[in-house]
Amino acid sequence: MSMKHVKNLECVQCGATYAPGQVSYTCPNHSGVSGILEVQYDYDRIRERFDEPLDGDIRSQWKYRAFLPVDDDATPVTLGEGGTELYDAPRLSEQLGVETRVKDDGRNPTGVLKDRATSVSVTKAMHASRGIVTCASTGNAAASLAGYAARAGVDCRLFVPSDAPVGKLAQPLVYGADVLAVDGSYDEAYDLSMEATEEFGWYNRNAAINPYQVEGKRTVGHEIAEQTRGDVPDWLVFSMGDGCTIHGAWKGFREFRKMGFVEQVPxxxxxxxxxxxxxxxxxxxxxxxxxxxxxxxxxxxxxxPRNTVKALRALNESSGSSVLVDDEEILRAEKLLGSTEGIYAEPAGAAPVAGVRTALREGLIEENESVVVVVTGNGLKDTESAMEASGTATEIAPNIEAVNELYGTDGD
Structure with missing residues (x-):
């Protein structure tokens, strides 16, 4: 193993440290999955390894390979993940009442930010000659893992709750994965995936327990830091499920500050x-x-959530906060984001827009501050919710008179 830039894996609960490769998933001092591990780096070595220009030209997340916990001789399993656009959003800003930019990670290869993490984990699985990969998912991680498993030519076995959106189940099936719809909740699907991992020795991508998953998500923080050099936002806004993504983004952005690439952090x-x-x-x-x-x-x-500890670290270390939004607010945000800026987000991807409104109302965000909201998934993942947010098509007769009735003879 050649990862001299990785110092160790540290348990977030007890602080025990392990050499890379010494443990696979979590700290053995704790039962269940409570002993989540954090990858610690030698940043002097990373500085020696990283020679890319910070010019905003980001073709994929592998621009930041020097930061990623993969062996020097590993061949990346990639579909071109990362390098997503950061858009100015003037019409959305006007509607929200605060300067807003949008990082659209729904443009990743399988339509979700999770591709950043999956690329790293499947790269590690292949380098370790692991022939079967698995995870539990509400849909997006399953689709992501299935796509990268197909790219790598390894078998993929997925555990999803039976009520997952049809679009998210179709995607991994097209990629050739075995999709096991568990008659229960996501948490029950998760527990079963862990049992299967223990029983059969499959390589588990679950972000909550695989310490290298969060490390792939760091690259969204690296990218935003590079894309906002000289104009770092006051706030960086993410939806939270297991807590992995917001921690990864914070860790990546903080690393760029530590290395002097940006002068401040959001x-x-x-x-x-x-x-x-x-x-x-x-x-x-x-x-x-x-x-x-x-x-x-x-x-x-x-x-x-299995990564609550890491999520809380991100919020506390950044002097940040959290808010709640209801489903109606999320669907309104999905419509608002699409109609103002042409960005199609699934509900979880639109939740940060709703969160900005709530944070403004609660006085967490000031009107003179700036924000970057991160869309984590594409709206094509859940078209049923999109239709609920936007309504149905207007039915008309097949003649110009019907159009005239709607818009008048001048078409306005």
Missing amino acids: KMLGVQAEGAAAIHDAFHEHGSADELASTRADSIAVGR
Whole structure:
């Protein structure tokens, strides 16, 4: 193994450290998945390895290979993930009442930010000669893993709740994966995936327990830092499910500050749905009990987040905060984002827009501040919710008179 830039894996609970490769997933000092591991780096070595120009030309996340925990001789399994656009959003800004830019990670190869993490984990699985990969998912991670498994030529076995959106189930099936629809919640599907991993020795991509998954998500933070050099936003806004993504983005942005590539860091705003509020409740010390999640934003419908500790670190270290939004607000945000800026987001991807409105109303974000909202998934993932947000097509007769009735003879 040649990863001299990776120092160790540190347990977020007890601080025990392990050499890379010494443990596969979590700290053995704890039962279940509570002993989440954090990858620690030697940044002097990374500085020696990283020689890319920070000029905004980002063709894929592998521009930041020097930061990623993959062996020097590993061949990346890639579909061109990363390098997504950061858009100015003047009409959305006017509607929200605060300067807003949008990072559209729904433009990743399988339509979701998770491709950043999956590329890293499948690269590691292939380098370790692991022939079967698995994960539990509400849909997006399943589609992502299936796509990259197909690219790598390895078998993929997925555990999803049976009520996952049809579009998200169709995608991994097209990629050739075995999709196992579990008669239960995401949390039950997750528990079963862990049992199968233990029983059969498959390589598990689950972001909550695979320490290298979050590390792939860091690249969205690297990209935003590079894309906003000289104009770093006051706030960086993500929806939260398991808590991995917001932590990864914060870690990546913070690394660029540590290395002197940017002069400041943003505050992180985490957005959760009212029906899946465990991280928000933990941050505000509301004392939430484990419950089944219930929200139209299925990608963040997590009742028992496994990476709460890391998410809380991101919020606290950045002097950030979290807010809750209801499903009606999320669907309105999906329509608003599409109609003002032409960006098509699934509900979880639109939740940050709703979160900005709530944060403004609650006084967390000031009107003179700036924000970057990150769309984590494409709207084609869940067209049923999009139709609910936007309504149906207008039916007309097949003649020009019908058009005249709607718009008048001048067409306006």
